[in-house]
Amino acid sequence: MMGYAVFWLMLAQAGHGSQGGQDMGAVWNSHMMEEVADAHHFIIPGLNRVIDLPQLPPIHIGALSVDLSPTKHVIWLMIAATLCALTLIWTARRTHGKGAGKAPKGMANVIEAFVIYLRDEVALRNIGHGGERFVPFVLTLFFFILFMNLLGLVPFGATATGNIMVTGALAVLALVAIEVGGFLHLGPRAYLKTIVYVPEGLPWFGKIPMALIMTPVEAIAKLARIFALAIRLFANMTAGHLVILSLVGLIFMAGAGAGSIKDVVWPAPVLMAVAIMLMEIFIALLQAYIFAMLTSVFIGLVRHPH
Amino acid sequence: MMMAIESRRRGRALGKGAAALALVCVASLAAALPLLAQEEHGEGAGGGGLFAINPGLVIWTWVIFLILLFVLRKWAWGPILGALEARERRIQEALDGASRERDEATRLLEQQRKLLDESRDQAQQILADGRKAGERMRSELLEEARRQREQIVGNAKEDIERERDQALEVLRREAVNLSISAAGRVLELEVDSSENRRLVEEYLEDLARESGREKSG
Numbered sequence: 001m002m003g004y005a006v007f008w009l010m011l012a013q014a015g016h017g018s019q020g021g022q023d024m025g026a027v028w029n030s031h032m033m034e035e036v037a038d039a040h041h042f043i044i045p046g047l048n049r050v051i052d053l054p055q056l057p058p059i060h061i062g063a064l065s066v067d068l069s070p071t072k073h074v075i076w077l078m079i080a081a082t083l084c085a086l087t088l089i090w091t092a093r094r095t096h097g098k099g100a101g102k103a104p105k106g107m108a109n110v111i112e113a114f115v116i117y118l119r120d121e122v123a124l125r126n127i128g129h130g131g132e133r134f135v136p137f138v139l140t141l142f143f144f145i146l147f148m149n150l151l152g153l154v155p156f157g158a159t160a161t162g163n164i165m166v167t168g169a170l171a172v173l174a175l176v177a178i179e180v181g182g183f184l185h186l187g188p189r190a191y192l193k194t195i196v197y198v199p200e201g202l203p204w205f206g207k208i209p210m211a212l213i214m215t216p217v218e219a220i221a222k223l224a225r226i227f228a229l230a231i232r233l234f235a236n237m238t239a240g241h242l243v244i245l246s247l248v249g250l251i252f253m254a255g256a257g258a259g260s261i262k263d264v265v266w267p268a269p270v271l272m273a274v275a276i277m278l279m280e281i282f283i284a285l286l287q288a289y290i291f292a293m294l295t296s297v298f299i300g301l302v303r304h305p306h
Numbered sequence: 307m308m309m310a311i312e313s314r315r316r317g318r319a320l321g322k323g324a325a326a327l328a329l330v331c332v333a334s335l336a337a338a339l340p341l342l343a344q345e346e347h348g349e350g351a352g353g354g355g356l357f358a359i360n361p362g363l364v365i366w367t368w369v370i371f372l373i374l375l376f377v378l379r380k381w382a383w384g385p386i387l388g389a390l391e392a393r394e395r396r397i398q399e400a401l402d403g404a405s406r407e408r409d410e411a412t413r414l415l416e417q418q419r420k421l422l423d424e425s426r427d428q429a430q431q432i433l434a435d436g437r438k439a440g441e442r443m444r445s446e447l448l449e450e451a452r453r454q455r456e457q458i459v460g461n462a463k464e465d466i467e468r469e470r471d472q473a474l475e476v477l478r479r480e481a482v483n484l485s486i487s488a489a490g491r492v493l494e495l496e497v498d499s500s501e502n503r504r505l506v507e508e509y510l511e512d513l514a515r516e517s518g519r520e521k522s523g
Binding site for chain 1 (some may be wrong): 322324325327329332335355356357364365367371372374375378381382383388389464503
């Protein structure tokens with residue numbers, strides 16, 4: 001992301017010459033959106049070469065027209081998935097088979113520590129009895145989101161999790177895992193009770209209005225959790241990148257300013273951009289953790305209703 | 307058997323229910339998409355905005371995620387989690403083994419100590435017994451030796467006494483004979499033999515009595 005931005009900006013500056021700050025602000029503004037939003041072309045990292053991605057005719061399913069042509073974020077999804085698979089399979093090779101008898105060390109040990117923490121403290125603790133079946137799902141969710149988040153911080157990279165469609169799709173997968181997990185664990189009758197809320201110990205004329213009022217609330221609560229999951233990840237990633245991009249823009253704005261401003265002001269946005277960048281690394285981890293954690297918590301909540 | 311079939315049928319029914327539920331979850335959200343898309347178009351925001359609605363991307367995400375889940379499950383999570391469990395089990399076994407061996411070692415040490423104590427006691431006992439036996443044997447030997455000495459001395463004394471008495475007797479008899487023969491020679495005719503003999507014998511009796519008195523005195 002950043003590398004491309006700087007490169008692009010230098011080009012832009014060379015092109016615009018001495019046109020000054022105001023124009024540049026507007027150009028930068030639209031560029032920021034271009035960085036964050038999805039597109040039908042892919043820029044090869046480091047080369048500044050634009051590839052137009054193939055456009056497929058949309059498929060119509062009822063009222064919905066689905067355009068399956070790959071976009072920039074699809075490519076980054078694939079890159080994240082590939083890196084994720086390679087890293088974790090490499091780790092598996094190190095810990096399994098030949099390396100099984102040896103003490104874990106190095107990078108494999110770091111990833112293993114993550115795996116152990118996610119298995120014991122996130123998945124098993126929150127899902128409770130029978131949580132072993134969800135461990136691969138929660139682990140995959142965490143590492144996939146982590147890789148997508150981190151790819152946004154790599155020069156020339158982009159974050160697929162900065163797209164509401166991607167986070168929404170992941171949240172729907174989480175919803176399916178939560179509800180199906182609960183259904184299989186509780187059976188149809190008990191599962192229905194998690195939607196249709198019938199309070200215990202009330203006479204029938206109390207139960208019916210309570211059920212009528214509370215059922216939509218319960219149903220909405222199920223969807224609201226998922227909605228929050230999608231929005232939280234999307235907003236965190238997008239906001240972080242917009243802040244960094246703004247600060248990077250500010251560096252050049254300062255550079256294009258009048259003499260005295262140019263020489264004095266520039267360190268401030270540089271320092272701020274570096275600080276936010278460091279924070280973003282933390283947030284990339286944190287948001288992946290929160291997504292995995294909350295998914296586990298919700299799975300546990302449905303499986304063990306109070 | 308019946309129960310197994312029953313539970314399998316229930317499992318299948320549950321599976322169908324779960325699949326239906328998953329479909330409902332996905333469909334209810336998919337149904338929301340065209341509404342959102344229409345709203346988007348209504349605003350005229352077009353393709354490139356932050357909130358661009360693109361159902362294709364959703365499908366792509368699902369496909370990529372599910373492929374990743376499958377791949378990782380097969381080649382990463384299985385081996386990693388398996389290795390972790392194996393290692394945990396191994397460590398637990400090692401800990402258990404160590405504690406078991408420590409208990410065993412403590413037990414053996416205790417046994418050894420008891421054995422050592424016992425053998426020390428035994429040695430002490432044997433030593434004491436030996437000393438006592440030696441003592442007893444020594445005193446017995448001493449007693450025996452004393453008794454033998456006394457016996458020997460007693461025998462010797464008796465022998466001497468007897469020899470002396472015999473010698474005295476013989477001497478006396480000899481003296482009588484000598485005296486008689488001597489006196490006979492001197493007094494040949496003068497003295498009635500039997501009368502004199504009585505006198506001499508009386509005299510000799512007196513002598514013997516005197517000498518006996520002397521000896522006892």
